[in-house]
Amino acid sequence: MTLPGQDGESRCGYVAIVGRPNVGKSTLLNHLLRQKLSITSRKPQTTRHNVLGIKTEGAVQILFVDTPGLHQNQSKAINRYMNRAATTAIHDVDVIVFVVDRIAWTDEDEMVAGRLADVKCPVILALNKVDQIDEKNVLLPHIQTLAARLPAAEIVPISALRNDNLDVLERLITERLPLGEHFFPQDQITDRSSRFMAAELVREKITRQLGAELPYQMTVEIEEFKQEGATLHIGALVLVERDSQKRILIGDKGARIKKIGQAARLDMETLFQCKVMLKLWVKVKTGWSDDEWALRSLGYDG
Template sequence: MSDHSGSPTTRCGYVAIVGRPNVGKSTLLNHILGQKISITSRKPQTTRNNVVGIKTEGDIQIMFVDTPGMHLGQQKAINRYMNRAANTAMKDVDVVVFVVDRFIWTEEDEAVAEKLQYASCPIILAVNKVDQVEDKESLLPHLEVLSKKLNVAEIIPLSALRNVNLDRLEQLIIDRMPEGMHMYPEDQITDRSSRFMAAEIVREKITRQLGDELPYEMAVEIEEFKQEGNLLNIGALILVEREGQKRILIGDKGERIKLIGIDARKDMEKLFDMKIMLKLWVKVKSGWSDDERALRSLGYNDL
C-alpha cells in the first residue's frame, strides 16, 4: 500500500481482547506476540492490569490491550478496579476481539456482550479451545446463535494454545487497522516497565505453585531493581492478608518460596537476557485488597 509519493503507508491501531475470566485471553495475546507478556494460569482473575503487547511487522503496528476479565457481583475494591479497567479499554480501540470458550455461555459472557453493545468499532468473536470439540459439525449452529446475539463483524473458531487459526485472526485485525504513524520503536513489545514485568512473573509463579490454596489477596511489589554489569538484582516483596497465607506461601522449611524463586528467575533471565539475582520475602498487610489507597500504592492506579 502506498501514498502518491510511492512510500508505503504505515498503519497503527489498538485492539482490545475482552471476555470473562479464564477463557484464554492472555494465552491468545502471548501466542500472537510470540512472547510471554501476559501472565497465564489455570486460575481465573490472573490478569489485573491492561497490559499492552506491541506487535510491529513491516508497515503495521498493533497494540494489544489485554483487559482483566469482567466480574459480576464482587464488590471488593480490586474487583471494581478490574471492571473499570476492562470498560476503559473498550472505549478507545479500533477492534475488539471477544473471546469465548467453545459452547460455554455464562452470565459473565452475557455481561461482556451487553457492554459490547456500546462499542463503536468492529467486533471479532473468537471461539477459543475448538481443539477440544469432538464434533466439529456441532459448532456451526452454536456460532449462528452467537452471531444473532451479538453484532459482530466476523466469527472465527480457534485454539490459542494449539496455534490454530491465529494467522487468520491476525489478518482480520490487520485489515481493520487505520492508517497512522507507529507509536513505538519496532523492537518494543510492551509499554510496561521492566519492574512491572518482574512483579507479574513472580505473581504468575505463585498462582501456579499454589493453585487453589492461595486466595487472590496477594500482591507483589518490586523493592529493588538494580543492574550491576551483566547482573540484575531484583528484590520482590509479596504481600498477603493473613499470617496463615504467609505460612502456606513460604512452605515447609522455605521449600515452596524457593521453588517460586527458581521458576521466576528462569523466566526473568529469558525476558531481560541477563543473569538475575532474585530475592523474595513475604509480609502480612491485612486489608490491602479492599483499600483503594493501598491499591494505588501497589500501582493499580493507571486509569
Template sequence: MSQNKSSMVERSGYVALIGRPNVGKSTILNHILGQKISITSRKPQTTRHRVLGIKTEGLIQAMYVDTPGLHKEQKKAINRYMNRAASSSIKEVDVIVFVVEKLQWTDEDQLVLEQLMVARCPVILAVNKVDQIEDKQKLLPFLQKLTAKMDFKAIVPVSALDGHNLSNLEEEIGKLLPEGEHFYPEDQVTDRSSRFLAAELVREKIMRQLGDELPYEMTVEIESFEDDGELISINALILVERDSQKSIVIGKGGKRLKLIGQEARKEMERMFDAKVMLKTWVKVKGGWSDDDRALRSLGYDDV
C-alpha cells in the same frame, strides 16, 4: 503486477482483548507476540492490569491491550478495579476482539456482550479452545447462535495454546486498523517496565504453585531492581492479608517460597536475557485488596 494501493498504506491502532475471566486472552496475546508479556494460569482473574503488547509486521502495527476478565462479583476494591480496567479499554481502542470459549455462553459472557453493544468500534469474535471440541459438528450451530447476538465484523475460531488460526485473526484485525503512522519502534513489544514484568512473573509462579490454597488476596511489589549490565538484582516482596496465607506461601521449611523464587528467576533470565539474582520474602498487609489507597500505592492505578 502492481499491488493493491490500500495494502501499501501504514496502519496503526489499539486492539482490546475483552472477555470473561479465563477464556485465554493472555495466551492469545503471548502467541501473537511470539513471547510472554502477560502472565497465565488456570485461575480466573490472573490478569489484573491492562497490559500492552505491540506487534509490528510490515506496514501494520497493532497495539494489543490485554485486559482483566469482566466478572459479576465486585465484592472488593480490587474486583472493581479490574472491571474498570476492562470496561475503560472498550472506550479507548480502534478494534475489539471479544474472546469466548468453545460451546459455552455464560452470564458473564452476556455481561461482556452488553458492554460491547455500545462500543463505537468494530468487534471481532474469537472463539477459543476449539481444539478441545470432540464432536466438531457442534461448532457450526454454536457459531450460528453467536452470529445472531451481535453484528460482528468477523467470527474466528482459534486455539490459543497451539496458535491455531491466530494468523487469520490477525488478518481480520489488520483490515480494521485505521491508517496512520506507527506509534512505537519496530522492535518494541510492550510499554510495561522490566520492574512490572518481574512482579508479574513472581505472581504467576505463586498462582501456579498454590492453586486453590491461596485466594486472590496476594500481590507482589518489587522493592528494588538494579541492573549493572552483568547482573540484575531484584528484591520482591509478596504481600498477603493473613498470617495463615504467609505460612502457605513460605511452605514447610521455606521450600515453597524457594521453589517460587527459582521458577520466577529462570523465567526472568529468559525474558531479560541476563543473569538474575532474585530475593523474595513475604509480609502480611491486612485488607490491602479492599483498600483503594493501598491498591494505588501498589500500582493498581492505571485506569
C-alpha cells in the same frame, strides 16, 4: 490480492482483547506476539492490569491490550479496579477481540456482550479452544447462535494455544486498523516497565504453584531492581492478608517460596537476557485488596 499493509500504507491501532475470566485472553496475546508478555495460569483473574503488547511487521503496527477478565463479582476494591480497567479499554480502541470459550456461554459472557452493544469500533468474536470440542457437529449451530447474539461481529474459531487460525484472526484485525504512523519503535514490545514485568512473573509462579490453596488476596511489589555488572539484583515483596496465607506461601522450612523464586528467576533471565539474583520476602498486610488507597500505592491506579 493486496493485503492491508502490503501496499506500503502505514497502519497502526489499538486492539482490546476482552472477555470473562479464564477464556484464554493472555495466552492469545502471547501467541499473537510470538513471545511471552502476559502471565498465564489456569486460575481465573490471573490478569489484573491492562497490558500492552506491541507487534510491528512491515507497515503494520498492532497495539494489543490484554485486559482483566470482566466479572460480576465486585465485592472488593481490586475486583472493581479490574472491571474498570477492562471497561476503559473497550471505549479507547480501534478494534475489539471478544474471546469466548468453546461452546460455553455464561452470564458473564452475556454481560460482556452487553457492554459491547454500543461500541462504535469493529468487534471480532474469537471462539477459542475449538481444538477441545469433541463433537464438532455442535460448533456450527453454536456459531449461528453467537451470530444472532452479536450480529455485527465477525466470528472466527481459533485455538490460541495451538496457533490454529491465528493468521486469519490477525488478518481480520489488520483489515480494520486505521491508516496512520506507528506510535512505537519497531523493536518495542510493551510500554510496561521491567519492574512491572518482574513483579508479574513472581505473581504468576505463585498462582500456578499454589492454585486454590492461596486466595487472590496476594500481590507483589518490587523493592529492589539494580544492575551490578552482568547481574541484575531483584528484591520482591509478596503481600498477603493473613498469617495463615504467609505460612502456606513460605512452606515447610521455606521450601515452597524457594521453588517459586527459582521458577521466577529462570523466566526473568530469559526476559532480561542476563543473570538474575532474586530475593523474595513475604509480609502480611491485612485488607490491602479492599483498600482503594493501598491499591493505588501498589500500582493499581488505572
